[in-house]
Amino acid sequence: MNDNTVMLQESDQVLYRQTRRGEANCQRKGQVKIHRNHKPQFTGKIPRGMAAKVMACIKNHDWRQNSDLIALRRNGYTPYSRIFDRSYQPKPLRITARSESREALSALSLTLAANCDYSPYSQYMFEVILPIAEIAQRMGVLHVYNNGRKAYDVLLHALRVLEQLDYVIVHRGRESDSGQNKPMRVFLTENFFTSRGMNVESVRQWLHKYRQWAISAGISVSLRNKYERHQLKMARLGIDIDRHHSLKNRLKSIKRWVVSPELFHEKESIIADLNTSLIAHKKQRISSRHLSEVRYQMAWWAWSASDACTPVIRLNLENAIKTEFPHLLNHATSTEQYYRLLLERAGIPLP
Template sequence: MIEQTQSLAFSDRPETHPDRKTRRGIANALRRGLPKIHRRHTPEFTGTVPRGAAAKMVARLKNHDWTRNHDLITLRQRGYIPYTRRNDPTFVPKPMRITARRESREALTALSLALAANCDYNPESDYAFEVMCSFEDIARAMGVLHVYENGRKAYDVALNALSVLEQMGTRDNPYIVVKHDQDSDTGQNKAMRMWLGPRFFTSRGIALEDVRHTLHQYRQWAIKNGLSETLKQRYQRHLMNMARHGIDIVRNHALKKLLIKLRRQVVSPELLHVKESTVVDLERELAVRQGQRKPRKARPFWDAFVRWERTVAPIESNRLQAALAAEHPGLKQKDAESFYRLLLEKAGIR
């Protein structure tokens, strides 16, 4: 009787029904006789690194030893929280051994290099250290982007490493700040915008003063080569592209407050005014070389416009400039002071 009961119990299991095939069973049947795939790609940064600030940061991050990272050790002692369980108050993370596996360390290193290579190091941007590409491009630079035969893309290795970086550090001083939002193409919740925190660099042995010095050198290089406006326009195009896809953070006040706080840690008030003095010095040097020792021409409306532009969103400034240029074509090229005077009047600045 017992044997008959056991045979009935085993016959009710889903695995024994020929018409009921599980996803794992189909995968096992397809690879019958072949070894199981542990991982399809080995994480290794293969992207390009721009010269300048990005190259310096990537060089400093290459040789980081994750086994001695105190933030990673603290996180593993506490336990990871999966992204799908972050809002679950009943979830209890499971403590792990202190040393992370080699696969995890490789993924964290490749992700860190990809983020640092695609980061915005312009101190004039609204928020510091924003990653200027999609996370799919980051996964491609890590060498872990896998495309199936049906066209589906997967990069779980990169996503898991990003989740670890998000949980490292503290709430007010994180490694990375990620804005998750719904992707309009797939309908999935993805990492749409990312900003690196100062702790992302200082935890690897880079002093905060070195980070500030790198940003200052980057600004001087941009001014010397006449790329300040180009970098500014590039950042504004990025903001407009994010707003077009509904990924702006205009109404996310808590996130903006955190990003402003992180920016103040690396961009001091003294550094914000260095550009004006640098421009004056460069103009004076250029005048000396050309044999023109005339002082810099006073431009009160331009100076007032620069001060006002720092207090508003770039989209608002671009909108007013485009409207005024349509009303008075060619005025900006003929008489810039009159153009900025009318612009300030439109903005309500007297």
């Protein structure tokens, strides 16, 4: 009996019905089964500065000797679709990952490191400022079907592995097109660097050099503006993390780990000095502007309080000006003209 048939028996008659097993193979009409559409490979441009140093460490990393990945494979993966299923039991896997998995993890790590925000003054550090579809395109796994649907399952699986390794933090949201929860924001953790042989002192030194380079190149302001535009875009799309307090606390702990105390105190002192100078400058502008605007008023008050002026003289002069020019006191801009006329009537030199 053929394996692709099912035997049905009704009384003494035996009937055979063709099953649907292997129907996909029949539709290919003898073509070779496609193992994968794209090979994961970093196709972006290698940036300069800290990103280049991080990428160099990632290229020399051997996933077969990664202790975190070995421990995870011994316990088994948990896909995102089963993360809330309490009855799901991960199945242990062999210690060494396949070459396809290692290629996907390496390509994804390089793409994340190349498009990461390394500014130490950002609110949340090490954020990958790139849409998830663009990340898939940069790592060479974006597949577009004939109907226009985009697929990047290789990226999603590799990103889930990095998330379980605590190398990245993924903030997901509902996509408007498909209605599914997709990764919207990705942040690198401190384990992303330490697992590749980078210690905290090296990362701090690279961040300090990155800040000095941005200042000397004159692009520190543009980098901050770019980050602010990204924050506004995330808030406009409704995927901000203001209400996710545990996520914010985790991101703050990453910043405390990576930002050196010297740099943090330097930032605080610079901000304090800027605030002090700005407040003093504002006070000076306000005081000088205020004095220039009320100089006739101050001169009239000074003369009317002196011995040269009596209350009768002051009242007579004020009543005369109010009778001749009643409109001067109706507007704040005409107040100085009112006091100027008083000084001229009293024969006092204008200041």
